[in-house]
Amino acid sequence: MLLLTRNLKRLAAVTLTAISFNWSSLQAQPPATLPAPEALKPAPAPTPVLKLQDALHFALENNPALASQRKQRGIAVARVVIAEQYPFNPVAENRIQGASGPESAGVSNNLPIEQLLLWEVETRNQKQFRKEGANATLSRTEWEIAYFEQTLAIDVLRAYTLALYRQEKLKLLEENLRINERLVEDVRRLVGLGKLRSADLILAQTEVVDTQDLVGAGRETMVAARQDLNRVLGSVDGVFQLEGRLDSQAWNWESASEGLQETALNRRADLKARQMAVAEATANTKLTIANRYGNPIVGPVMTYDPSRAFSIGLQLNVPLPFANSKKGEILQSQAEQAQAAQLLRQAEFTVKQEVIASLARLAAAQKRLEQIEKRGLPTLGQAVQDIEKLFQAGEPGVDVLKVIDVRRKLLRARDNYLDALWSVRQSLIDVAAATGEPLVEPKKPEEKKP
Incomplete structure (x- = not known):
């Protein structure tokens, strides 16, 4: 800390000496004249x-x-x-129907369901x-x-x-x-x-x-x-x-x-x-x-019929290009x-x-x-x-x-x-x-x- 203080004092002394030298040199010179207004204009950029x-x-x-x-x-x-x-995205198809009929028809499920998940391949x-x-x-x-x-x-x-x-x-x-x-x-x-x-x-x-x-x-x-x-x-x-x-x-x-x-x-x-x-x-x-012949459509099929019978299988739809090939x-x-x-x-x-x-x-x-x-x-x-x-x-x-x-x-x-x-x-x-x-x-x- 003491060394830092000494350095700061030395720097301040040198700065003051330089300022006094510059001031004395300025006093010895004649006063500068102001430039003409044209000289104050910035030079045009090249x-x-x-x-x-x-x-x-x-x-x-x-x-x-x-x-x-x-x-x-x-x-x-x-x-x-x-x-x-x-x-192509898969297509989910759900069918819910109402079932009713005489007792001889054996209707035990009033809401039969059929579900299909089909995809064109x-x-x-x-x-x-x-x-x-x-x-x-x-x-x-x-x-x-x-x-x-x-x-x-x-x-x-x-x-x-x-x-x-x-x-x-x-x-x-x-x-x-x-x-x-x-x-x-x-x-x-x-x-x-x-x-x-x-x-x-x-x-x-x-x-x-x-x-x-x-x-x-x-x-x-x-x-x-x-x-x-x-x-x-x-x-x-x-x-x-x-x-x-x-x-x-x-x-x-x-x-x-x-x-x-x-x-x-x-x-x-x-x-x-x-x-x-x-x-x-x-x-x-x-x-x-x-x-030219189209694409088949396949997917699983699940049904739940009015008699409460549950079945599952596979559905395949194949186009028949007879009219347009x-x-x-x-x-x-x-x-x-x-x-x-x-x-x-x-x-x-x-x-x-x-x-x-x-x-x-x-x-x-x-x-x-x-x-x-x-x-x-x-x-x-x-x-x-x-x-x-x-x-x-x-x-x-x-x-x-x-x-x-x-x-x-x-x-x-x-x-x-x-x-x-x-x-x-x-x-x-x-x-x-x-x-x-x-x-x-x-x-x-x-x-x-x-």
């Missing part, structure tokens, strides 16, 4: 950056359509529980068929949910790529606007030097006005693209910055056509759902055939089974077509992109530099109209370049959708070794 991977995770967790689709699994699970339960393995059908329904529902998730991921990829594409287009228009504004300043300076006419200045100014309208239209389309992205994300008014690039590595997918077809047949969730639909229809057909129901279930099998074959054929078509579009898009990269942009970029040098040097015959025309062609080429990048990205997304593998960054398929 806009969050939305990466593609984060967008996919957010959509899979918050999209309301996907959330409602996932509730279908609960219904399918309930059907499995129903299938595992026995469908399945004898053709119907429970197993019901369980097979219910489990197939559950698997089909889970694969349908997985396909909905794959489709949603593809929609997110498309919406994110479109928003990024519109963002890059807007940046290009804004850059062109700044270039045209600098062109106006250059033309105004040259007009002041007497090298150009006032008509050239008017032409440059009208080009700025025209570009401003294009920038406004670009902002409008970008806002629409962001709203589409919010819709697939499951967000009402999300504010974010997009992070990513449109360009991608060029690959030769044509040699991997067969491998991608096999991948699609193994990974497409809708194909798995079709397969489970065939299993479900097969189980339903077996159940319909098993129920369920031929129509069996034909219907068999037709549904054949239809499910045909739909599966149709889906497999469609998947192979989608893979081939997406690869063809990808090859065409990459060819166009390569042409713009190697020929269009370098040629027009050099042409703009040359025409601007001639214009600044006051070359005879090089007026503002020629400079604007060459710049427009370069702008169109850069715009076409963005279109080509977007087409390649869309084609890659088509490949991902066809193969059932919505990759964030598409990977090059492994080449077969010779």
